[in-house]
Amino acid sequence: MSGPSDILLPRPIPTDVIQLLRFAAFTLHMLFVLVTLGTGILSIAYFFQIWWMGKRNELRWDREILRTFVGHKSLAVVLGVGPLLLIQVGHPVAFFSAVNLFAPAWLLILGLLITAFLCMDYVGQRLKVRHGMHLLLGMTGLVALLAVPGIFVAVLIGVENPDRWSEIAGAGHRLPLDLGFHWMARYLHVLGASVVVAGIFQYFWSQPWETHKRRSLLAWIIGGTLVQIALGVMLFASMPRRGDAPFNIAVFTGTLGACWLVAVLIHALRRDRPLRLAGTVAPVAVLLFAMLLARQLNQDRTLVPFARAADRRAELLRSELDPFRQEALATFAAGADRVLDGPTLYATSCAFCHGSSADGTAPDAQRLAVPPENLAAMRTTRSHLRDALLQGVPGTAMPRFGYYTRAQLDLIIDDLDRRFDVLGPTPPMPHEVTPADAAEARRVFGTVCAVCHAPDGSPTAFASAFAPPPPDLRLQSLAPDRAFEVITHGYPGTEMPAFRRLPEGVRWGLVRIVLDLRAPVDERP
Amino acid sequence: MDLPAYQVPFVGNGIVIAITATVHVLISHGLAIGLVAMIVLAEFVAERRRSAEWRAFARDLTKFAVVVITGVGAVTGVGIWFVTSAISPRAIGSLLRIFFWPWTIEWIVFIAELVILLVYYFTWDAMGCAAEAPRRRRHRLLGIGYLALTVLGAALITGILGFMLTPASWPQDRQFWSAFLNQSYVPQLVLRLLVSVHLGALVAACAALLYRRSRELGRQAMPIFGGIALVSLILLAPTVAWYFSRVPSGARAESVSSVLTSRLAQAPGSFWIANATATGAILLCCAALLLRRHRTAMALSPVALLMAIALTAEFERIREFIRGPCLVPGYMYANQALLAELPLRRQRGLLEGDAWRRVRETIPAELLGTRAESDRAAAFLFGQNCAACHTIGGVNDITTRLAGRSQDGILVILGHAHEMVPFMPPFVGTEEERRLVAGFLHRLTAGEVEMASLSRFVPEAAP
Numbered sequence: 001m002s003g004p005s006d007i008l009l010p011r012p013i014p015t016d017v018i019q020l021l022r023f024a025a026f027t028l029h030m031l032f033v034l035v036t037l038g039t040g041i042l043s044i045a046y047f048f049q050i051w052w053m054g055k056r057n058e059l060r061w062d063r064e065i066l067r068t069f070v071g072h073k074s075l076a077v078v079l080g081v082g083p084l085l086l087i088q089v090g091h092p093v094a095f096f097s098a099v100n101l102f103a104p105a106w107l108l109i110l111g112l113l114i115t116a117f118l119c120m121d122y123v124g125q126r127l128k129v130r131h132g133m134h135l136l137l138g139m140t141g142l143v144a145l146l147a148v149p150g151i152f153v154a155v156l157i158g159v160e161n162p163d164r165w166s167e168i169a170g171a172g173h174r175l176p177l178d179l180g181f182h183w184m185a186r187y188l189h190v191l192g193a194s195v196v197v198a199g200i201f202q203y204f205w206s207q208p209w210e211t212h213k214r215r216s217l218l219a220w221i222i223g224g225t226l227v228q229i230a231l232g233v234m235l236f237a238s239m240p241r242r243g244d245a246p247f248n249i250a251v252f253t254g255t256l257g258a259c260w261l262v263a264v265l266i267h268a269l270r271r272d273r274p275l276r277l278a279g280t281v282a283p284v285a286v287l288l289f290a291m292l293l294a295r296q297l298n299q300d301r302t303l304v305p306f307a308r309a310a311d312r313r314a315e316l317l318r319s320e321l322d323p324f325r326q327e328a329l330a331t332f333a334a335g336a337d338r339v340l341d342g343p344t345l346y347a348t349s350c351a352f353c354h355g356s357s358a359d360g361t362a363p364d365a366q367r368l369a370v371p372p373e374n375l376a377a378m379r380t381t382r383s384h385l386r387d388a389l390l391q392g393v394p395g396t397a398m399p400r401f402g403y404y405t406r407a408q409l410d411l412i413i414d415d416l417d418r419r420f421d422v423l424g425p426t427p428p429m430p431h432e433v434t435p436a437d438a439a440e441a442r443r444v445f446g447t448v449c450a451v452c453h454a455p456d457g458s459p460t461a462f463a464s465a466f467a468p469p470p471p472d473l474r475l476q477s478l479a480p481d482r483a484f485e486v487i488t489h490g491y492p493g494t495e496m497p498a499f500r501r502l503p504e505g506v507r508w509g510l511v512r513i514v515l516d517l518r519a520p521v522d523e524r525p
Numbered sequence: 526m527d528l529p530a531y532q533v534p535f536v537g538n539g540i541v542i543a544i545t546a547t548v549h550v551l552i553s554h555g556l557a558i559g560l561v562a563m564i565v566l567a568e569f570v571a572e573r574r575r576s577a578e579w580r581a582f583a584r585d586l587t588k589f590a591v592v593v594i595t596g597v598g599a600v601t602g603v604g605i606w607f608v609t610s611a612i613s614p615r616a617i618g619s620l621l622r623i624f625f626w627p628w629t630i631e632w633i634v635f636i637a638e639l640v641i642l643l644v645y646y647f648t649w650d651a652m653g654c655a656a657e658a659p660r661r662r663r664h665r666l667l668g669i670g671y672l673a674l675t676v677l678g679a680a681l682i683t684g685i686l687g688f689m690l691t692p693a694s695w696p697q698d699r700q701f702w703s704a705f706l707n708q709s710y711v712p713q714l715v716l717r718l719l720v721s722v723h724l725g726a727l728v729a730a731c732a733a734l735l736y737r738r739s740r741e742l743g744r745q746a747m748p749i750f751g752g753i754a755l756v757s758l759i760l761l762a763p764t765v766a767w768y769f770s771r772v773p774s775g776a777r778a779e780s781v782s783s784v785l786t787s788r789l790a791q792a793p794g795s796f797w798i799a800n801a802t803a804t805g806a807i808l809l810c811c812a813a814l815l816l817r818r819h820r821t822a823m824a825l826s827p828v829a830l831l832m833a834i835a836l837t838a839e840f841e842r843i844r845e846f847i848r849g850p851c852l853v854p855g856y857m858y859a860n861q862a863l864l865a866e867l868p869l870r871r872q873r874g875l876l877e878g879d880a881w882r883r884v885r886e887t888i889p890a891e892l893l894g895t896r897a898e899s900d901r902a903a904a905f906l907f908g909q910n911c912a913a914c915h916t917i918g919g920v921n922d923i924t925t926r927l928a929g930r931s932q933d934g935i936l937v938i939l940g941h942a943h944e945m946v947p948f949m950p951p952f953v954g955t956e957e958e959r960r961l962v963a964g965f966l967h968r969l970t971a972g973e974v975e976m977a978s979l980s981r982f983v984p985e986a987a988p
Contacts, residue, residue, distance in 0.1 A: 004527035004880035007618040008863070012625035071643050074595035078639050081603060081632045088610065089621050093528065096614030097881070100529040103611040104980070107533070110545065110604040117596035125588055165884045321865040328864035329696055332855040338775035338947060348944040353937065364937045390791070397934025400926070402787035403946060467929065 004093045005313035008321070011089060015307065018090035019300065025082030027292050032076035033149070037191065038198020039069050040120060040145050042220065044138045049216075051131070061213065065202050066124035073117055091159070091303050093310045098158030101168050105151045116145035149190045150183075157183055160299050161240055162306055182238040189231045193288075195224040196261075200284060204277055214274065222265045229258055243298060250294035257287030340408060342415030350375075350412070353397060358420050370396040370468065370493035376420040377482035379518070384475040385413050385422065395467025395494075426477040426515050433509045441509025444502065449510070452495065457517030466495050477518040483511045527880045528614045528861070530908035534979040535919030538612040538912075543845070545604045547838045551724070552598035554717060554837070558675045559725015560590050561642070563750065565668035567729070568653065570749070572661065578739040582746075584649045586732055591646045595639065613913065615861040616852040623695075623704055623853075624685050631681040634674055641671040676718065683714045690848040691771060696855025712768040719764055720837055723757035726750045727807075727830045730814055734823050747822060751814025754829075758807060765840075776847040779948060783846035784839055800839075803832040849948040858950030860913045867953060874955040875909060876902055885981075892986060900974060900984045903965030906958055908982035914949075917969065917979055924970045936963035 011018070046062035087095050099106050119141030123129055129137075157179055158168065167176055175183055199221040203214070236243075236251065243251065260283035268275050338344065347356070355362040358375035365372050389409050392400040401409065417423045433441070446455075452463035457473030478486065487507050490498035499507060533541050564583045571579035609617040621628065645653075645667045652664035684705035688695065695704040733746035769777055781796050789795055810829035813821040852859050862870065876882060882905055892898050907923075915923040927935055939959050943951035952959055965984075968974050975985040 007615065007622060009619050009622040012622060070591060070595060071647075074599060074639050074643065075636070077595075077599045077603060078632070078636050081606075081635065082629075084603070084606065085621065085625075085628055085632065088618060089625055092614065092618035092621075096528055096610060096618065097884075099610050100531050100614070103531040106611050107541070107608060110600060110607060113600045114597055117600065118592070121592045121596055125592060169885050320869060321863065324865040324868045327868065329855055332696055332851070332864060335849065335947065336773040336775050338778075340775075340778045340947075348947075352941045352944070364940070367937055368933050369931065370934075392929065394929035396931055397937050399930065399934075399938055399945070401945075403782060403790060405782050405785065405790045405793045407793060408782075467931075 003309055003313060004097070005317050006307065006310035007092050008314055008318050013089075015090060015304075018086050019296075019304075022083055022086040022090065023293065023296050025079070025086060026296070027289070029076065029079040029083050030292060031197070031288070032072050032079055034190075034194040034197040035201050036069065036072040036076045036198075037145065037149065037194035038196070039065060039072060039202065040116070040142050041191070041195055042198055042202065042217075043069070043120075043124075044142050045220075047134065047138060063124060063129075064206055066120060068202075068205060069124045070121050073120070077113070087159075091307050094159050094162055094303055094306050097162070097165060098155050101158045101165065101173055102151065102154050106155060109148055109151055112144040112147050116141045116148070120145070146191065150187050153183055153187045153190065156299070157186070157240075160302050162302065164240075178238070179240060182235070182240060185231060185235040185238045189228065189235050192224055192228040192231050196221055196228060197284070197288075199224060200275075200280060203275060204280075211272075215269070215272075218265060218269055218275070222262065222269065225258060225262050225265065229255070229262075232258075239298070241298075241301070243294075244301065247294050247297045247301075250290050250297060254287050254290035254294060257283050257285075257290055261287060340411070342411040342418075345404075345408060345412045346415050349401065358416070368397050368493070370491070372397070374478075374482055375416060375422060377479040378420075378422055378476060379424060379426050379478070380422060380476035382410075382413055382423060384472070385416070386410075389413075393468045426518060427479045429480050429508075429512060429515070431508070433512050434505060437503070437505035437509040438512065440503075440506045441513055444499075444506060445510060445513050453514075457514075463495070468494055470494075470496065473514055473517040474519050477515050480508075480511050480515065483514055484508065487511065487514075529881045529885065530912055530982065531611055532908070532912045532916065532980050532982075533612075535916060537914070537916040537920040538608075539914060540920055542605065542608050542612065543842070545601050545608050546845075547841055549598060549601035549605060550841055551834055551837060552594060553602060554721040555724030555728055555834075556590050557594045557598055557638075558672070558679065558718070558721035559723070560586070560728050561594075561668070561675070561725070562672055562722060563725045563729035563753075564590065565665065565672060566749075567746075568665055568668060572665070576742075578742045579745075580654060581738060582733065582736055582742055584653060585736075585738075586729070587646050587649065589732075591642060594642070599639070613852060613861055616857055619853050619857060620685065623701070624688075626701070627681045627684055627705065631678055634678045634681065638671060638674045638678060641667055641674065645671060679717055679721075680714055683717060684710055686844070687713050689852070689854060690776060690844060691773065692854035709768060709771040712764060712771055716761070716764045716768050716840075719757050719761050720840075723754055723761065724830075724833055724837065726754035726757065727810075727826065727833055730754065730810075730822070731826045731830055734819070734826060743819065744817060747814045747817050747819070751811050751822075754807070755811035755815065758804075758811065772847065775947065776849060779847045779849065780843050783843050800836070803836055806832045846948065850943060850950040858953075859948075860910050860950045860953065862909075862950065862953040867951060870953045871955060874958050875906060875953055876958060897984075897986045899961055900965055902958075903961045904976070904982040904984045906954060906962050907965065910953055910962070912982065917976055919979075923966065927966055927970045930967075930970070932963055932967040935967050936960060939963055 043062045043066040119137040123134055123137050199217055203217045352362050352364045353372040354360050354375050360372040360374040386409055389401045392398045452460055452470045454460050459470045463470050487510050488500050490496045532538055564586050567579050567583035652660045687707045687709045688704045691707045691709040693703045693707040730750035733743045736742055782790055785796055807829045810825035813825050850858050857863050915921050939952045942949045977983045977985045
């Protein structure tokens with residue numbers, strides 16, 4: 001089955017209830033969003049207007065408007081939690097996918113909101129702000145504030161058009177031309193609505209009883225409403241899908257509400273009478289309710305079938321996963337109660353390559369071109385082993401264990417020492433080497449081995465660049481049998497060649513030389 | 526896994542969520558609960574001492590608190606949600622379904638909180654400073670009512686936060702109450718409330734010392750706020766121990782290393798020295814405040830506040846980190862694969878049938894069957910498997926972690942990473958997919974692959 005599957009945990013309440021609550025919560029949220037945006041726009045517009053006309057003594061008026069900003073914006077933010085919660089519970093796949101399409105912008109919203117809020121509230125809540133500062137903070141705040149609805153509109157267009165995701169992702173996460181036009185119309189429509197709603201709110205809340213202020217606000221509201229009607233036509237024309245009957249009825253009702261509002265406003269302007277609260281709020285309520293309903297009806301036309309299909313796929317996946325649930329729980333329980341002691345650390349971090357008996361023959365070791373070291377045959381110092389654990393061995397699978405604390409690394413080392421005596425002295429040679437073999441071995445070491453192993457046992461400068469480099473023979477040795485094996489057969493996957501053509505006695509002579517190179521340090525406490 | 530992956534380039538997702546969450550915790554605890562508690566206390570002091578200065582102090586501080594709480598605190602709170610929507614959608618989507626009701630109730634509490642706070646702020650003139658005693662009393666009651674709601678809010682959120690580390694029996698029974706009332710619930714709630722009071726007292730002490738309108742107020746306020754800070758700090762010690770005694774042993778073992786990270790892991794002593802120094806600085810400041818040493822307190826209180834902030838951030842870091850490989854305990858790994866999904870994906874793989882891969886990956890015909898195609902697939906797998914924590918070239922860089930390792934070595938390490946590193950989730954996918962990723966990571970580490978998009982895991986098409 002193609003298409004994504006929903007979140008597997010069941011929905012806490014039926015989808016229809018979620019839809020209903022989402023409409024209610026979103027309407028409340030939008031009401032405060034519109035007042036917040038519009039208050040910001042009006043306040044800055046008034047600042048410019050008063051400044052331009054040189055009426056400095058009236059500069060309190062725009063701040064009077066902005067004073068309530070702290071309240072609107074707080075409520076706009078908290079009321080936004082509801083719709084966010086509901087759309088994520090009801091339509092997670094569509095919503096999260098659309099958010100991902102515009103993820104950088106989506107994350108930027110936080111910075112924009114904080115900037116806008118701090119700037120606007122600084123201006124609105126201070127008794128005295130210098131004009132230059134006012135201008136700077138006001139403009140910064142307004143630009144940040146107005147960017148936010150643009151991002152939300154883009155994400156919602158993404159949510160509503162799952163069939164276009166591929167196209168959007170393919171175009172560098174930008175909206176294609178037709179959706180871009182729709183975005184612009186919708187964004188401007190939100191801004192226009194905000195001027196109207198905030199204008200009406202300020203008209204009644206700030207109660208400007210001077211006639212020119214009242215008239216000026218009224219002019220903004222009327223102008224805003226008329227522009228909204230024009231923008232609404234543009235938005236309607238730019239819809240990606242043609243509306244169905246319920247949508248068209250809702251839009252038509254909203255348009256009637258808008259005309260009713262214009263009639264009320266023009267009547268008040270002509271008679272030069274103050275607006276009446278009930279007479280103004282009624283058409284606005286009809287208008288907002290109908291338009292927001294149209295918005296959701298249109299959204300749900302794609303969201304609901306999309307969610308249903310995702311639910312069916314989730315159902316299928318859930319039944320496929322059920323048989324594995326008990327096993328998963330057992331894994332989880334084991335992890336929670338794990339104890340970080342030496343044997344556990346070795347078992348989980350080392351044994352899959354070095355093997356439980358530390359001889360380097362675990363199943364995964366078979367995959368490796370450079371076989372893991374036979375730890376049971378290795379003798380070294382604590383600090384050398386710790387370095388190996390911290391740095392790993394380049395060119396091999398040996399990882400860095402830097403996330404373990406010093407104490408945890410010591411637990412591993414102590415465990416290795418307890419079981420395999422890795423910090424102990426090198427075991428004695430099983431038999432003596434004849435003087436002739438010893439002399440020949442010294443000659444071979446000086447001419448052949450010394451290319452990589454310096455006379456003191458350290459890696460030569462030439463060989464240090466190998467991955468892996470030769471071991472530092474001053475710091476680590478191998479049990480004689482194992483050393484003999486490495487000299488005879490070489491170390492697979494590394495530059496260490498096989499010397500099986502040398503007489504056996506000479507090879508034992510080489511073992512003797514190599515073992516004598518290790519400084520007799522015993523770091524055990 | 527049917528949902529897209531996204532990573533903030535270089536910084537990585539962890540840091541972004543950590544910064545958002547820490548700022549929110551500091552403001553929600555320190556200011557929204559703690560500082561407002563101190564403001565209400567100051568109002569009571571003003572009433573008792575009939576002091577206009579204390580009243581003015583409380584009133585001025587309210588403005589600061591309201592602007593920061595509503596402008597930064599509320600936005601970062603919703604912000605945690607915004608960030609998780611973009612970076613771990615499957616996890617936040619699942620958590621929302623488990624905790625729908627507490628979150629819904631929290632939403633309503635949150636609205637009520639803000640409305641009361643705004644009313645409290647806007648009625649300082651009409652009620653708080655009114656001549657009639659009953660009006661002033663009503664204003665104080667508003668403050669108390671707000672504080673009661675913030676405690677309720679904290680009680681709701683703590684259930685969700687505690688669940689993510691100590692889920693009680695939820696993984697087995699999937700019952701809401703066993704998720705919410707988990708074993709670390711009570712100690713964590715007490716811990717958070719004490720932290721709130723402590724931070725609030727330190728902020729109030731700083732504000733009183735810097736209060737320009739009255740030096741006398743600073744002198745009177747010092748022992749009050751200093752005493753509250755000291756008592757809450759002393760009570761915090763056993764509470765921290767109580768909290769950690771409730772945490773599973775496997776997680777507790779990671780606490781110290783979660784703070785030290787691999788940078789400092791070899792010097793574990795630094796953890797204890799740093800914590801002791803920070804606590805010492807706060808104790809000194811409390812002493813200076815209690816003894817009314819104005820200058821010493823002036824110098825020490827910003828330091829103490831910074832240390833308290835650092836200790837709070839440290840606690841959040843530990844709590845977030847030690848929940849280890851799971852985002853939703855017993856259910857979902859940090860890379861958003863379900864625990865039960867692992868065996869299925871081992872058989873069926875991650876690439877085949879992934880809905881989002883079909884949306885995203887339109888591979889040009891000329892690249893089919895080439896290394897460019899397998900690189901794209903491997904990078905996609907990297908995004909789903911590793912990118913919750915590892916970046917390419919930034920924080921927790923995968924190429925430095927794997928530098929120098931052989932390709933077959935990387936293949937083996939990928940198969941065992943979750944055993945080696947207790948906080949890592951397992952690789953999700955088939956053997957063949959693991960081989961694909963190992964080859965890709967080996968060449969990436971060797972500098973043979975360039976990335977066209979770091980945040981969406983698209984490699985440059987090789988020539």
